[in-house]
Amino acid sequence: MFIKIDLQSEIPIYTQLQNRIIEGIVSGDLKAGEPLPSVRTMASDLGVNMHTVNKAYNFLKQDGFIQIHRQKGVVINPDGMPEVTSEYLGKFKQEIRPIIAEALCRGMKEEDFSTFCQEVFNNLQEKRG
Amino acid sequence: MFIKIDLQSEIPIYTQLQNRIIEGIVSGDLKAGEPLPSVRTMASDLGVNMHTVNKAYNFLKQDGFIQIHRQKGVVINPDGMPEVTSEYLGKFKQEIRPIIAEALCRGMKEEDFSTFCQEVFNNLQEKRG
Amino acid sequence: MFIKIDLQSEIPIYTQLQNRIIEGIVSGDLKAGEPLPSVRTMASDLGVNMHTVNKAYNFLKQDGFIQIHRQKGVVINPDGMPEVTSEYLGKFKQEIRPIIAEALCRGMKEEDFSTFCQEVFNNLQEKRG
Amino acid sequence: MFIKIDLQSEIPIYTQLQNRIIEGIVSGDLKAGEPLPSVRTMASDLGVNMHTVNKAYNFLKQDGFIQIHRQKGVVINPDGMPEVTSEYLGKFKQEIRPIIAEALCRGMKEEDFSTFCQEVFNNLQEKRG
DNA sequence: GTGGTCTAGACCACT
DNA sequence: GTGGTCTAGACCACG
The missing domain is CATH 1.10.10.10 (Winged helix-like DNA-binding domain superfamily/Winged helix DNA-binding domain)
Known part of the structure; x- marks a missing residue:
């Protein structure tokens, strides 16, 4: 690591x-x-x-x-990771909102947004396989 | 406004x-x-x-x-908004990466992630009609 | 004009x-x-x-x-243009100094500087011919 | 300094x-x-x-x-200075253009212009030797 | 001790 | 009346 x-x-x-x-x-x-x-x-x-x-x-x-x-x-934490609580979800949306806003403003399509996120998802999990 | x-x-x-x-x-x-x-x-x-x-x-x-x-x-800007440049895309991924990482860590499914983003997308554009 | x-x-x-x-x-x-x-x-x-x-x-x-x-x-002015006085020359050098300094700092060669100035010279006088 | x-x-x-x-x-x-x-x-x-x-x-x-x-x-910057980018070159020409225009207008010869620039070049780099 | 942020209040250049 | 510049002085996050 x-x-x-x-x-x-x-x-x-x-x-x-x-x-x-x-x-x-x-x-x-x-x-x-x-x-x-x-x-x-x-x-x-x-x-x-x-x-x-x-x-x-x-x-x-x-x-x-x-x-x-x-x-x-x-x-x-051996007892597992924290969950997706409603509190976390609030933070999550607050953080991602300005990112999505700028993306939309620059004309990024929702599909492209998904594609780019997909890339990040794969990149983060790539060693898992 | x-x-x-x-x-x-x-x-x-x-x-x-x-x-x-x-x-x-x-x-x-x-x-x-x-x-x-x-x-x-x-x-x-x-x-x-x-x-x-x-x-x-x-x-x-x-x-x-x-x-x-x-x-x-x-x-x-009357000449339109800035584009999705490669420079911007770099910033975009750098910003969204830790958000996705925590989401994954907490066990959020990629589908749920998409759903939540979708909500934010709709919320931001709701007045557009 | x-x-x-x-x-x-x-x-x-x-x-x-x-x-x-x-x-x-x-x-x-x-x-x-x-x-x-x-x-x-x-x-x-x-x-x-x-x-x-x-x-x-x-x-x-x-x-x-x-x-x-x-x-x-x-x-x-029908009596002709002003001359290159020493006062003007002082202003000239004061104005061009920071431009040359940045050019040098960015690694522009003196020959390239001359070439670029030449271009501007020609561009300004092009209608004269 | x-x-x-x-x-x-x-x-x-x-x-x-x-x-x-x-x-x-x-x-x-x-x-x-x-x-x-x-x-x-x-x-x-x-x-x-x-x-x-x-x-x-x-x-x-x-x-x-x-x-x-x-x-x-x-x-x-320990990684070296910024380069002569095309963006910079645009700014460079825009800045130097009115200076050259006035010099020409006042009857400065291109050789004299070079000489004066040369002086500034030397003056800026004099401590380098 | 460093830069980052913010405030309150001022004068100036430009139009 | 607009933004641009500058001052003096404050609190905070960071390391």
């Missing part, structure tokens, strides 16, 4: 890290119950601040993607 | 304003060539600072959604 | 008008002693404000490109 | 600052990867407002001359 962070991106590093871990779970690289590097290790691997990794881990824990045990360390 | 901004949101006001204007174009509320309120008027309407509106307008101008005439004011 | 103004440009209209007139002189479209449309006529031709045309004419007069007579109207 | 701004000039301060920085890169005073003072430091050095410096930095970032790292600060 290689994690690559773009230090020049406008996206906060901790957000990038969260995304990479979620993508790792989706791709199958990270399986339920599997351990994640400690905050310290991850930070030194990525060359970022410990606080940054800590923040990412805490958000992921809060959403139920991982568990943090004082002794055992950090593991992908 | 009523524009509503959430001053408490963590999303920058100028970003919200950009999104609202793009949504206005998509819904048909704002038509090509139509004028937008001056920075000062819009600012006072929204209860925010002039510079915040200015920033939103300048980003929209940069992307080709609006034109800013030195003394005549601001209008929706 | 057709004059085309870009109302959406960031360059002030009066500056554009000055430039177009100077280009007209260079190309031979406007000859020494030849009359220019009155402020009123020019303004209505271009669809701009009288004050704007007035401003352009006054600057051109100040630099010695045109003469403004109360009765006879506006004419290209 | 001393940067001098003319607060009385009609050229916006942020534009002057952009030009000075580009000239610094050309002269070799500022090398790829080298850090630039923080917006606040630069602002206090120049005796101008933080936002003015910020605007200059953002334009330079947009054009690819510098990189802005969220918390690490500002550096000259």
Whole structure:
């Protein structure tokens, strides 16, 4: 599991890290119950601040993607992933709305939108097969 | 055309304003060539600072959604909207990727994803008739 | 002599008008002693404000490109064009310096710079032949 | 690297600052990867407002001359300078055209034009040797 | 300590 | 009256 962070991106590093871990779970690289590097290790691997990794881990824990045990360390939630709650669905639509709006504004057809999303879907799951 | 901004949101006001204007174009509320309120008027309407509106307008101008005439004011680009360029497509996929990743992670089916997007599509275009 | 103004440009209209007139002189479209449309006529031709045309004419007069007579109207200076004074040369270098700096920074070779300038020279004088 | 701004000039301060920085890169005073003072430091050095410096930095970032790292600060683009794109070339010719037009109008010979440009070239690169 | 965002209020160029 | 520029001063997210 290689994690690559773009230090020049406008996206906060901790957000990038969260995304990479979620993508790792989706791709199958990270399986339920599997351990994640400690905050310290991850930070030194990525060359970022410990606080940054800590923040990412805490958000992921809060959403139920991982568990943090004082002794055992950090593991992908062995009880399974969080569900599609109505709360999440609200966030989902709020996030995707401006993206769809701009796409429509630029004349992207709904079919093309589906095609592009399909590509992303496949790309994320490609290692799963 | 009523524009509503959430001053408490963590999303920058100028970003919200950009999104609202793009949504206005998509819904048909704002038509090509139509004028937008001056920075000062819009600012006072929204209860925010002039510079915040200015920033939103300048980003929209940069992307080709609006034109800013030195003394005549601001209008929706009468020459039509920007296209789906390869550059835009890159941004599009980068933005939608983490959203799809989390959706997959939470077990959302691709069909459900399409359905939810469909809802957003319809919601954005509903006034178009 | 057709004059085309870009109302959406960031360059002030009066500056554009000055430039177009100077280009007209260079190309031979406007000859020494030849009359220019009155402020009123020019303004209505271009669809701009009288004050704007007035401003352009006054600057051109100040630099010695045109003469403004109360009765006879506006004419290209029949006594010839202003010279390359040391004052002008200072302005010239100040204006061209940042252009050359950016060109150098982007790796433009001095030969290429000359070639591009040559093109502009020819383009400006092409009607002269 | 001393940067001098003319607060009385009609050229916006942020534009002057952009030009000075580009000239610094050309002269070799500022090398790829080298850090630039923080917006606040630069602002206090120049005796101008933080936002003015910020605007200059953002334009330079947009054009690819510098990189802005969220918390690490500002550096000259270590990946090299932007190229001579066709878009840039358009801007270049548009900017240089009125300068050449006036020079021609005043009777400057093309050879003299070359000589004067040569001087500016040498002046900009003099520290490079 | 860094840049990002926002405010309040000012003057200027342009039309 | 419009946008463009600038100031002074504030709070926040990030690392």
